[in-house]
Amino acid sequence: MKTTRILCLSLALTACARVDHLGRPPELTSPRETEEFMAMVNPPLDLPIGSGRPEAAASLWSGSTSALINDRRAAIRGDILTVVIEIDDRAEISNSSGRSRSSRESASIPQMMGIPQRLANKLPEGASFDELADASASSSYRGNGNISRRDKxxxxxxxxxxxxxxxxxxxISGTQEVRVNHELRELTVSGFVRPGDIDRNNEIAYDRIAGARISYGGRGQISDVQQPRYGQQIADILLPY
Structure with missing residues (x-):
């Protein structure tokens, strides 16, 4: 009984995630609740030379990373850069295996110092030492596998x-949310980059991000219809067939 109550409570809590867009579009996440906003409002303590100093306003030289011949690149906490994601991967794996085996064994004692002939009369009708044992066995196995995947x-x-x-x-960390009617598209990216890999346009390709975590999905009425109900998901886990 206690287990049933816990299961019902967990289902109720999980279903609450869909209540926010019941009869209305899903709510957008506030940008002030993200790690990006906290990084912008809390700059690092080791500010670049020249920034934040009173005498910098009267000087012709600026200690910032901007220059006359190139664009400013992200370098410190709170800076923004553009991540370019262009994934076009294809993987195809095919293998096959086969195995077969056949064996046959037979044994007979037609002659053994006259003993089989002496004992033949005592054997049941139809029994004989000429064909004492006869056994055969065979087995075969064949397997094929094929995997084909394309991501773009x-x-x-x-x-x-x-x-x-x-x-x-x-x-770095970035999030993006776009709502169209009652469907919300979510894109998140995070990872670690080297400042030298950021190009002059303040952009970096996804394949230069170490530990990249890229997620592209959504939530809303269409996504809810495409997913099986929670009861069905639980049944798929618990049922052994």
């Missing part, structure tokens, strides 16, 4: 530097 995704998303690691690498 082309996106661009702005990410924010949320931390600068001791070795100089940048920890």
């Amino acid at each position: 995704l082309t996106l661009r998303v702005a990410a924010t530097v949320i931390d600068r690691l001791p070795n100089g690498s940048l920890h």
Whole structure:
């Protein structure tokens, strides 16, 4: 009984995620609740030379990373850069295996110092030492496997530097939400990049992000219809057939 109550409570809590768009579009996440916003409002303590100093306003030289011949690139906590995602992967794996075996064994004692002939009269009718044992066995196995997969995704998303690691690498994170009618599309990207891999347009390709985590999905009425009900998902896990 206690287990049933816990199961019902967990189902109720899980279903609450869909209540926010019951009869209306799903709510957008507030940008002020993200790690990117916290990185922008809490800059690092080691500010670049020249920034934030009173005498910098009267000087012709600016200590910022901007220059006359190139664009400013993300380098410190709170800076923004563009992540270019162009995934076009294809994987095909095919293998086959086969195995067969056949064996036959037979044994007979037609002559053995006259003993079989002496005992033949005592054997049941139809029994004989001429064909004492006869056995045969055979087995065969064949397996085939084929995997074919194609992934293609082309996106661009702005990410924010949320931390600068001791070795100089940048920890970036970016989110994007687009709502169309009652469906919300969500895109998230995070990982670690080297400042030198950021090009002059302040962009970086996804294949230069270490530990990249890219998620593209959505939530809303259409996504709910495409997913099996929670009861069906639980039944698929518990039922052994």
